[in-house]
Amino acid sequence: MLKYITLLLALCVGSIFAEFTAQDCRELGFNKAQLMCSSCEKLNDFGLDSIKPHCKECCTPDKQPxxxxxxxxxxxxxxxxxxxxxxxxxxxxxxxxxxxxxxxxxxxxxxxxxxxxxxxxxxxxxxxxxxxxxxxxxxxxxxxxxxxxxxxxxxxxxxxxxxxxxxxxxxxxxxxx
Structure with a gap:
């Protein structure tokens, strides 16, 4: 339980002062090095709107198509x-x-x-x-x-x-x- 409270506190502080670290994203289930921001847009299609803000914090901007x-x-x-x-x-x-x-x-x-x-x-x-x-x-x-x-x-x-x-x-x- 303490781990989740620490993670929640880290996420709140992280979102106020800076973007998530690779470790923060890993704990949320995202791989920061491989997650492209265009993938976050597809979360709505699967009813996963609640994790979209975290996804946006952990993603890498896509290159110009x-x-x-x-x-x-x-x-x-x-x-x-x-x-x-x-x-x-x-x-x-x-x-x-x-x-x-x-x-x-x-x-x-x-x-x-x-x-x-x-x-x-x-x-x-x-x-x-x-x-x-x-x-x-x-x-x-x-x-x-x-x-x-x-x-x-x-x-x-x-x-x-x-x-x-x-x-x-x-x-x-x-x-x-």
Missing amino acids: AAQRRWPKAILEVCTCKFRAYPQIEAFIKSGRPAKYSNLQIKYMRGLDPTVKLLDARGNVQETLSITKWNTDTVDEFFDTHLEKPAGKNSGKSAYSVVEEEDSEDYLETNRI
Whole structure:
């Protein structure tokens, strides 16, 4: 009984002066290191409204959802020799859809499966995604959702760029041991 009174006192003092410690949360049944605040919102669905305030004290704020992140630039890397294996990517490229994204660059890389590289404002690659299983609409929706809309006088122009791979005399030269 004394343990519960001490815990209750600690919770009251903790809520007045600071957030709960990891030990306080553990005693309440929460793992502070792994509890995300979005999980606390779901407690209402299960009739657990009474523990929601404690949950909020023990949770870690969620990072910004990926769906809300926007990137200044993207590079779609493909190999024309693999268009037969990925007709949906070929359809996207040959349609007028890439023209909607002035900050999209299409880069033809020999032997490469379709990938998207998302770049920050300095042009550094932040994420690389395989898009081998995506259909044409998914690719278009992804760029619409995750690419920043350019501002200024060029915002209405459709000017994506296409970069051809530089031909070397022997492209298998890099595979030599």
